[in-house]
Amino acid sequence: MDPVRLELRGPVAVLTLDRPKALNALNRETLEGLIARCDEVARTADVRALVLTGEGRAFAAGADIAEMRGHSPAESFAFSELGHRAGAAIEALSVPTIAAVGGYALGGGCEMALACDWIYASTRARFGQPEVNLGLIPGFGGTSRLVRRVGVAWAKEISLVGEPIDAETAYRIGLVNRVFEPDALLDEAVKTGETIAAKGPVALAHAKRVIQEGQDADVRVAHALERAAFAVVSASEDSNEGMDAFLEKRDPVFKGR
Ligand code: CAA
Numbered sequence: 001m002d003p004v005r006l007e008l009r010g011p012v013a014v015l016t017l018d019r020p021k022a023l024n025a026l027n028r029e030t031l032e033g034l035i036a037r038c039d040e041v042a043r044t045a046d047v048r049a050l051v052l053t054g055e056g057r058a059f060a061a062g063a064d065i066a067e068m069r070g071h072s073p074a075e076s077f078a079f080s081e082l083g084h085r086a087g088a089a090i091e092a093l094s095v096p097t098i099a100a101v102g103g104y105a106l107g108g109g110c111e112m113a114l115a116c117d118w119i120y121a122s123t124r125a126r127f128g129q130p131e132v133n134l135g136l137i138p139g140f141g142g143t144s145r146l147v148r149r150v151g152v153a154w155a156k157e158i159s160l161v162g163e164p165i166d167a168e169t170a171y172r173i174g175l176v177n178r179v180f181e182p183d184a185l186l187d188e189a190v191k192t193g194e195t196i197a198a199k200g201p202v203a204l205a206h207a208k209r210v211i212q213e214g215q216d217a218d219v220r221v222a223h224a225l226e227r228a229a230f231a232v233v234s235a236s237e238d239s240n241e242g243m244d245a246f247l248e249k250r251d252p253v254f255k256g257r
Contacts, residue, residue, distance in 0.1 A: 004033035005055075006040060011048040012193035013041045013095075014186070017112075020056030026108045026140075027064035028079070031086045034112070038089035045256075048201060049193030050093060052116055053100040053186060054109075062107025062130070063139065076139075083108055083140030087115035091212070094205040096196050100189040101125040102182055106164065111140035114149060117208065119175060120189050121167040122182040127175060128164035148215065150175050200238040201256035 003024075005016040015037050017024040024030070041047050054060055063083065071079060090097055090112065099105075099113035102122040110127050113119050121127075129138050129146065137143065138159060147155035150173045158165065170176040180188045196204065206229040214222030233239055237257040245252035 002033060003027075003030040004037045006037045008044075008047070009190050010194065011046060011197035012190050013044070013047045013050045014190065015041070015050060015052045017052075017054040017060050020054075020058070022064065023058035023061035023104060024054045024056070024109065025061050025064040025066075026083065026086075026112070027067045028082060030064075031082045034086045035089045038086075038093060041095075042093055047095055048197035048204075049095050050090075050097045050116075051100050051186070051189045051193055052090065052097060052112065053189070054103065056103070057124075058104040058109065059099070059101040059125070060106070060109025060112060061104045062109050065134065080139040083111065087111060087141040087145070090115040094208065095201075096193075096204060096208060098189045098192060100185050101127070101176070102185050104164075106130055107138065107142075108140040111138060111142040111145065114145040115141065118177045119170075120178050120180060120185060120192075121170060121176040122180055122185040123167050124182050125167040125170065125176070125179075126164040127158075127167075127170045128162070129159040130162045130164065132160060132162040146175075198254075200236070200242055200252070200254045202236040202238045202254075203233050203242075206233050 003019050005018050007014045017030060019025060019030060041050055068079060097116040099116035099119040101113055101119055103124055104126050105113045106128045107130055110129055129142050131137050146158065154173050167176060167179045171179050210225050210229045214225050238254045241254060242252045
């Protein structure tokens with residue numbers, strides 16, 4: 001069975017990590033599946049947003065420990081690189097991406113959630129980088145993405161103490177944007193995707209890219225990126241349509257051009 005399911009809910013692609021017996025642990029096959037499904041989403045013209053979630057009681061409980069045990073340094077490097085490619089495949093999507101975390105998001109699981117633009121959680125979610133309990137460190141981008149999301153002190157506490165934090169704490173420190181009841185989580189994430197789907201796709205893609213690239217750039221470079229993107233977006237059919245619709249007091253019809 002495919003360890004990553006892709007389902008289209010109207011304009012929203014829902015990717016589900018689907019190895020519930022192993023709490024969706026990320027083995028090579030699952031990471032390759034994630035990359036392949038992201039490629040598929042990127043090639044599907046009508047997708048306007050993506051939700052990444054997990055089947056069962058976990059989002060993903062980390063990299064697959066059984067598969068990692070016994071890796072040589074070269075194999076560990078290749079495995080880490082594959083995890084990085086999966087995170088990069090999520091991050092490179094031009095549409096907004098939301099992680100819907102309904103249970104454990106540990107180690108590599110937390111790292112895949114962090115590769116999404118933001119995270120929604122259920123009250124049952126648990127986040128952590130427990131690699132130190134195994135004598136390991138995060139290997140799928142966690143050291144760099146977590147610090148950017150929650151700041152250096154929380155990133156260190158989470159990664160060096162190795163104990164999970166609950167949804168409320170994750171919300172308080174800015175790891176999670178919103179917390180929902182377990183039954184409502186996926187529908188709420190999809191509903192946000194539907195709201196996004198009504199906006200201009202050209203603007204969304206540029207806003208996402210400029211925020212993404214700007215956060216690691218000098219602020220003057222970030223401002224320059226914004227000015228250039230603003231000019232490009234302003235020349236799109238979508239922005240003419242959006243402003244015309246406002247002036248004519250009607251809803252815009254965006255075509256992604
Ligand atoms: N890898 C492989 N299998 C895993 C797994 C993982 N990361 N996490 C859970 N599983 C498997 C268990 O082995 C178990 O399988 P069996 O039924 O065949 O024994 C099944 O999933 C259910 O797990 P538990 O019985 O342990 O469930 P629990 O409710 O008692 O505990 C848990 C849940 C606290 C999440 C516990 O499973 C756990 O601690 N998992 C490991 C978490 C972890 O250390 N993650 C980091 C991995 S390293 C990493 O991710 C490195 C990196 O950045 C690249």
